[in-house]
Amino acid sequence: MTGGAWRWRGTIDVWLVVAAGGAIGGIARYGLLVLFPRTGTGFPWATFFENVAGSFAIGVMIVLITEFIRPHRLLRPFLGVGVLGGFTTFSTYAVDVVSLVDAGxxxxxxxxxxxxxxxxxxxxxxxxxxxxxxxxxxxxxxxxKVKEPR
Incomplete structure (x- = not known):
């Protein structure tokens, strides 16, 4: 925000790939919640796995796209913000902690x-x-392989 007015950042293709990635990540997260439903006082395994696996994946992604490949400009928004942002969930993690306390x-x-x-x-x-x-x-x-004669 500059001067109190919201300014359009990026282009429509960036917004679209973030939305598409978020849909994919959100669907994957929901699938885990269906497979491992949370009970009132049980350990929230689905959210735990999402956040740990997502942390591992973001570590892989960051190294690949900053050190080894020259990615398309839409790859980082798609994977990092979209897919992994939709898959991981700090907000559910925080709510799960409060819910567990409230549930005794x-x-x-x-x-x-x-x-x-x-x-x-x-x-x-x-x-x-x-x-x-x-x-x-x-x-x-x-x-x-390059040094070894055939």
Whole structure:
């Protein structure tokens, strides 16, 4: 916002790929909720998995698109904001914690609160590290093939 007025940012194609990616990510998240429904005082496994897997995926994506490939300008908005933004959900994570406390399961709420962070942050790091290691392995393997006579 500049001067109190909202300004159009980006182009319609960016908005459309974010919307399409968000639809894909949201559908995937809903699918997990159907497979692993949350009970009143049970651990919210679907949301936990979404956030940890999404953290790993964002780690992979960031390394790939910033260090190894020159992506199309719509790839990052589609995957990062759209698909992964629709798939992961900090808001549901926060509501789940409050709901667990309200349902009389404060221990489960605390475990969920801390275990999600303890898993999601290393998952992002692992995604980044694994992607870099895989790329280094592939580069070394390719370099050896080029040097070896046939």
């Amino acid at each position: 399961a404060p221990r489960t709420a605390l475990v969920y609160l801390f275990v999600t962070l303890a898993a999601a942050l290393p998952a992002a790091w692992a995604g980044m590290t694994l992607t870099r290691a895989t790329a280094a392995y592939r580069r070394n393997r390719t370099a050896r």
